Amino acid sequence: EVQLLESGGGLAQPGGSLTLSCAASGFTFINYDMIWVRQPPGKGLDWVSSISGGGGNKLYSDSVKGRFTISRDNSKNTLYLQMNDLRADDTAIYYCAKKVLSPGYHFDYWGQGTPVPVSS
Amino acid sequence: QSALTQPRSVSGSPGQSVTISCTGTSNDVGRYNYVSWYQQYPGKAPKLMIHDVNERPSGVPDRFSGSKSGNTASLTISGLQTEDEAHYHCSSYTGRSTWVFGGGTNLTVL
Numbered sequence: 616e617v618q619l620l621e622s623g624g625g626l627a628q629p630g631g632s633l634t635l636s637c638a639a640s641g642f643t644f645i646n647y648d649m650i651w652v653r654q655p656p657g658k659g660l661d662w663v664s665s666i667s668g669g670g671g672n673k674l675y676s677d678s679v680k681g682r683f684t685i686s687r688d689n690s691k692n693t694l695y696l697q698m699n700d701l702r703a704d705d706t707a708i709y710y711c712a713k714k715v716l717s718p719g720y721h722f723d724y725w726g727q728g729t730p731v732p733v734s735s
Numbered sequence: 736q737s738a739l740t741q742p743r744s745v746s747g748s749p750g751q752s753v754t755i756s757c758t759g760t761s762n763d764v765g766r767y768n769y770v771s772w773y774q775q776y777p778g779k780a781p782k783l784m785i786h787d788v789n790e791r792p793s794g795v796p797d798r799f800s801g802s803k804s805g806n807t808a809s810l811t812i813s814g815l816q817t818e819d820e821a822h823y824h825c826s827s828y829t830g831r832s833t834w835v836f837g838g839g840t841n842l843t844v845l
Contacts, residue, residue, distance in 0.1 A: 658838065658839070659741070659837055660826070661738070676761040719786065722836075723783050725782070728780060
């Protein structure tokens with residue numbers, strides 16, 4: 616059974632840093648691209664970042680580029696999102712999701728999310 | 736990277752059909768047949784309902800269907816059931832491992 620379990624969320628101050636983790640199980644982690652998506656309170660989903668299976672290709676949305684870093688440790692089956700210089704508008708529930716194998720471009724499994732409120 | 740446009744809310748009665756639109760641009764919805772739809776209950780993770788515009792994953796009822804015309808994709812739910820009441824999000828691939836989502840639509844089953 617595929618499982619994705621996010622952790623590391625919590626209250627952060629503006630300008631602060633936080634690192635999220637997403638522990639994966641039930642599939643061959645290295646074979647799959649992964650993404651982070653966030654959902655601000657009462658709003659829709661917002662793609663944040665994606666990373667290839669081997670970790671060599673990383674993409675970011677304009678709103679987080681230069682502040683957030685996506686990475687993965689395939690030996691630990693874990694995806695990360697390091698968030699620096701946090702702003703109030705980064706407040707959201709952060710989800711990790713597994714992309715299907717190419718040529719597919721959708722996400723078949725999602726974690727339950729971890730909340731990141733940014734406030735002083 | 737502007738969000739796709741969805742109606743904030745739609746509603747229907749049990750047994751009826753509803754359609755949720757998702758409008759993008761020629762750089763996303765209009766360019767790629769990689770539109771997907773996700774169902775989300777409050778406080779829960781999104782669930783894949785439709786991918787590649789009109790493909791249903793195993794286990795998704797055939798009451799759910801998708802289509803696309805130009806820069807607008809649509810999700811149609813026929814034979815509405817009370818358990819269909821949820822938020823629905825559309826998404827489109829935008830090339831080079833990037834994606835865009837819609838603002839989400841709240842479906843109420845009256």
